[in-house]
Amino acid sequence: MKGRSAARLEKLYDILSQGRVVPLREAATLCDVSEMTIRRDLARQEGEQQEIHLLGGRLLLNGSMDPAYDVAEQQASRYPAKKALCQRVVEQIEDGDTLFIDCGSTLIPLLGLLQRFSELTVVTYALNVANAVAPLSNVRLVLLGGLYYPASQSFGSDTIEARIERLGINKALISAAGVDAKRGVSCFHFHEVAPKRAAIATAMQRWLVADASKIGVVRPAYFAMLDEFDALFTDASDIALSKPDQPSC
Template identity: 30%
Template sequence: MTHASTVERRDKIVQLAISSGPTNVDELAVYFNVTSSTIRRDLARLTSEGRITRTYGGAIALVGHAEPSLSERQSEAHEQKVLIAEWARKRVLPGDTLLLDLGSSVATLASRLKNIEDLSIATVNLSVITALSGLPSGKLYCLGGQYRPLSQGFVGPLAEAAVERLTFDTAFLGTDGVSPDGEISEADLQQLRFKELVCRRARNVYVLAHGEKIGQSPVHGWARLPLPWTLVTDDSAPEDVLASIQATGVEVVVVPSTPVDDDTDR
């Protein structure tokens, strides 16, 4: 195929992912009669737009559903996210060192941390940085990496290298979905790799996911996080799926839709 415009070529790459046509850099470069560098730029752009996902072997696959942007996700299940965030805030103590991941649920938590003294917070989430820009005490670290517009955060080797130099009292992670067998999903595989590394560096790990994400398979990227970790969701989540997740060794916390007093220490 020759003389395709950039837009046409990228649209065709997505079609090839659907039809299981050429799916790695070298094959696509030959197919379109362009350089491998051009194809890598195309794949990077399509991945950032949530139209495809990349595997570690370099092949491409169609994302199960178009990945929504963070701004689109912020309005979803707002009340449930607030309840989950309020529960999570009570697990944070003055002087803690925290890792705040990507995701709107984590950003909802971040806006409630300002009044806790002497926190050290590391994040790859631009919304977290904005929410905590006026942090009166403590420290705020941006781990850096490649900026991903859809999730409004940073991913890749630089973020991974930074997190491997740190340890955390508690990490709060986001996710696109949680399967019945306890795996979490992300449209971007680099985000999954980052979460796996975080789990090895944190004493407590909480995955914040409102009920609509439980049992869902919105994308094709999956990871089984190393135990122990805790799934925090709300009471709209399917009970049978939660039971299945719990059977894998994951601790499950269901935050009730009607808030109750909870003074439980960590």
């Protein structure tokens, strides 16, 4: 391919390489063309290595829903550490569990590992999580909608707490942008506080998953203290849960 079509596809590829999923309408706006033009550009990939796919009205990179999560591995900070943490987490999940999985890159490697189970239910307010698990035939997806926040690829609403509290959640898998022994657990975005708090209050087990780069960090939106979690999955060696009978994993 040559010319303007190739330039548009290269621009979209650069955006999608950041781990994003881009609606067709947004792609057309970014390229200052019609949606039909974007569709034609994508069709012209046939016969070559097709890198960008249109699925459900959204553009995504080839392999971005693959269990290996190649795009995320290239883009996410400290991906190997996060993947190792998720491999430890998945060993504690059981068939038939209902899992609350929040947004953020830490838990993304876990999603490709869920295929090993025969049946799971995933509750999430994160679009990237929903996009990853929706194609899995063994996963029943509960997507909590509302106002979309592109920065975190997640939704928020005034009713999200009540909706979570009506669900039977076995395990809440919570990520964080900051974990401090004295000041608690925090994230960047205030709209994430409500669903995280509701999941912590509702779930039978509450797991915090945070790589070492989050330890000793405080972010603007506080949502829990360490002793509110039943287990901490981390690769840091200098922090543990306050409960003496619940060591970090």
